[in-house]
């Protein structure tokens with residue numbers, strides 16, 4: 001799957017009746033309520049004004065789908081001029097596929113995903129300092145894998161330097177609310193995490209489903225909710241998502257720190273732990289999360 005992917009500063013937010021953001025944004029999509037699009041009887045909805053979604057990354061687009069499924073019209077705005085260079089591939093774990101099922105997008109993605117060919121591969125590694133240019137990126141990657149017993153060095157050496165993308169990585173340990181009034185956040189804007197668990201995009205998809213679930217009761221009312229009722233609903237969503245994502249953010253950060261440490265004694269303990277105690281089932285328990293249906 002190709003997607004707009006970046007490190008952390010990119011945001012996806014949701015606001016009802018808010019003014020257009022100050023950045024130059026292009027409206028990239030208007031999504032009518034799903035029932036209206038399918039011609040089925042329209043679900044009750046209070047929203048005459050569309051919900052505004054800033055950011056057409058994974059989170060923003062998934063939120064647009066979720067809200068349209070519960071009968072709310074959505075406008076999506078994107079500040080970037082097009083696809084960013086980072087992000088040739090993304091790993092989706094079981095929790096993400098459950099969210100995609102809930103959004104009704106899983107089958108399309110399964111049908112559309114392209115296997116890497118016999119001759120094309122994908123590799124990634126983490127360096128502690130940002131290399132300045134393409135050749136510097138290749139040197140930094142080679143330094144990381146130097147002395148490994150398998151052919152990583154050869155693979156990296158044979159990769160044209162201009163094909164090596166680089167992203168800055170950082171995280172934020174979000175606890176409690178992260179929105180205000182009738183505005184909330186989803187995805188990296190809410191809970192950016194390092195890529196060590198491969199979960200940032202997966203939990204962005206969960207966010208969309210949970211936001212849709214939280215707003216569904218309000219969307220089904222005949223009358224528009226009061227701003228305080230809407231705000232309370234968004235704060236409840238944020239509490240849910242903080243409780244789910246904070247442990248993942250911390251775990252991902254610690255895993256990155258353990259993997260990157262240059263201290264030999266720490267490396268020895270880490271390697272012994274992985275060889276003797278570590279079980280993949282412990283490592284993957286967060287992927288059993290089921291965000292439910294919409």
Ligand SMILES: Cc1cc2nc3c(=O)[nH]c(=O)nc-3n(C[C@H](O)[C@H](O)[C@H](O)COP(=O)(O)OP(=O)(O)OC[C@H]3O[C@@H](n4cnc5c(N)ncnc54)[C@H](O)[C@@H]3O)c2cc1C
Pocket residue numbers: 004005006007009010011012021023025054055056057058059060077078079080089090091092124167168169186187188189195198199200201202203204
């Ligand atoms: C190297 C790397 C590997 C990763 N691997 C995985 C993986 O295997 N599995 C996984 O699940 N996750 C992975 N992630 C994390 C995942 O890519 C992110 O968590 C995910 O892309 C976040 O999506 P998002 O929509 O929240 O943010 P973004 O993808 O950053 O999208 C936000 C969008 O909003 C736009 N924008 C910003 N400000 C505004 C504004 N004011 N108005 C309008 N538009 C705006 C931006 O241009 C951008 O398009 C990885 C990340 C990195 C860096």
